[in-house]
Amino acid sequence: MLSVALHTLRTRWTGFAGSFVALALGVALLTVMGLALAATLDAPDRAPERFAAAPLVVRGADTLRVATPIGDRTQPLAEPRALPAAAVAALRRLGTVTPDRSFTVRVPGGPGDLVAHPWSVAAFAPYGIASGRAPRTADEVVVSGSWTRAGRRLRTDHGSVTVVGTVTDRGFEHAVFYTDARAARLAPRSTQLVVDADVTAVRNAVRDVPGVRVLTGDGRRYADPDPDRDRAALTALNALFGTAGGVTAFVSVFVVASTFAFAVAQRRREFGLLRTAGATPGQLRRTVLAEALLVGVVASAAGCVLGGYGAPLLVRRTVDSGLAPAWFRIGAHARPYAQLGWQSAWPYYAAFATGLVVALCGALAASRRAGRTGPVAALHEADVDNRPMTRSRWLFGTGLLLTAAVLLFLGTPGDLLHRKTYVSRPMLLITAVALLAPVVVRPLTRLLTWVPAQLPGAGGLLVREHAAAAVRRTAAVAAPVLVTVALTGSLLGTTATLNAARAAEVRDRTAAAFVVTPPGGDGFDAGTLRALRAVPGAEMSASARSAVYVLEDGVALIRSEARAADPAALAATARLPLAAGRTADLDDGSIIVNEEWERHTVGRKVRVWLGDGTERTLRIAAVLRTGTGDNGVYVTPANGAGAAVDRVDVALRDGADPAAVAAGLRAALGERGGRVRTADRWIAAVSPGTDRTTRLGFLLVLGIALLYTGISLVNTMVMATADRTRELALLRLAGATRGQALRLVGAEALTVVAVGALLGLLVAGLDLAGVAAALRLQSAPAPVRLPWPALGSAVTACALLAVTAAVVPAARTLRRSAPAPG
16 A cells, blocks of 8 residues: 555645645644743743842742641732841841832933832942942932933932932843932832841841741842743743644644545545446555655654744744743754754654644545445546535534533633633634534525626626535635634634723723823822822822732632722722622721632621731622622722822812813822823723733734635645646636636635635634623623724635635646546
């Protein structure tokens, strides 16, 4: 069988080219995604930055640790604790203690990420004076970099200052250094200290203070801002490439399997002749599998090579678009294969094995059908598909459709709204509809071509009959269009629908006329809040972002985002989506939770930890509906763990003039800075749809998948057109002109694209109907948002590709002399 397969490949290599291209590109995509995923498994070793020259750093508790029956559970604290005064005094007796402070600074025209520190900590980076001198008075500063110069007067949100010196830029921050005294007034709270003393003595001094860490050596990097940013970046990239890899794997397997099945189905006339010559069904199956094995090995190897070159290009594009940090690289996984060990080469092994298995499975399904067909029936079925649906196709298609329906309409509503679920869910529907497509291809084709078939001339009638008769060909060519439209509609439509639901939730919760936010991340100071409260006609609700932790099921330490606000003011400026209880019942001994909490009964007490790790037992005053998952919890400022106010909702008193109130709020902010926005503008600004990273991530996922489906559409269309040489010759012999034949081919291609687009819209509609039902069950109803512009672009691109891929090879065929029929 192997020698026969080799001979067939040599003589009919053009017939296998389409399968080779589809498989090689599919394996290349799998290799690229595998290499990108492998690169996200290890974060780079980052050295200390701000404290590279510090002897040691003592950091207050920044992690909540709770004992459970299966071990300690930890969560980062929203508000790290400062060291107790007694511990600081003990450290001062051991050696020199330098408190560290950090706060944001806003300078018109300056860098947007300016951060201020006391001058005394500059030496621990170390920063060296490049020009000028150190600050000596409260209105003097030293800055890093070259964005300003010594002697210049700057207007900041903390008052006007004079730049008296500059330090060399270290590359990790844009720093502003105040005198120690001025920094202590602007940021009284310090959570870490630099101590110049014996490390053993320091550890003994803070041994009894819970959660305190003594950082030395490379551990000093944990005193830098966001020390886990590399790990967090890799986690986000892992999720991104995991999602892209899952979608890519599905699309690749789907397209490769359908392409191989179509390639085998095209050879029914050849199989019929072999059966007439005495070949047994088993011999046919073994021949087809041997051919698929040879093509699969060569194409999979070629795909691995292409993927090795393509992965660095993807990573470079990801970095350039801001989705990955600048240090992200493929690394050792992209070295020549011969230099790789098993641990580094697993993406190649996985992609190669997947490609080979998919090729064999795609060929096996079609070869079994070809082997079961008798010689005369095979020759008869060469032009018309009388039984396009096999028993196995009915079985798998119906089973997948029922499974998708159960998961879509009977699954847990909250799970349906998670990204991993709504990204993977359409794949079941796409596969089910593709398997069952031959059932609807013929009636759908006749419906789409009914009007053209009634027009004068035979063109419309021929288009209808050709597309309806060749059901397998129509279904195979429509498959890439189905995938393209279904994925575009489902993924973009789901995110748009969820964003609309979240925006509606924020709009429904907001009863304020204006929302005031600070210019940086430090929140409003007390003076600014007093000035805002003094604005005539304004009723204020100042709230701070914090967190509350709860232990559920006895082993899971869950963090919930919280807002700390005065209950009376909160009731006047917000319409909380209450399922039970009242906002006014919130006090210092209670909490407002949501329905996702294990305990969510009004009046019941719950053990929680506040944002600074303080353990409290609070009574449940009210319960919020679950919604889309953004309804957090509410506490009073006494339970806000000292978090700074980062939002002020302003309602209008009776008879107040909105313009006058807005002007008063802006005047109250003064030089401190801040933004006064109407509620509608604030809602638009915080809308999830403005998240650039999420949008680019989905475009990356869709772009990779849809690029492959576009290439596969062209590939399948070329294969289908190349199989119609005899049919085109008969048209010419019947009197059709070359232009008429080409218009017929183009019209058939458009018809097939329309079939695939309608099936894709069906999948997207069913998927979005499930999302809408889940949102209604979560008390967050929202209209379904189909991305019509994106769908129109996808269908148009498919139509252009299909028509071009059909007409160009047909034109080349028609240039040659028409063969005699028979």
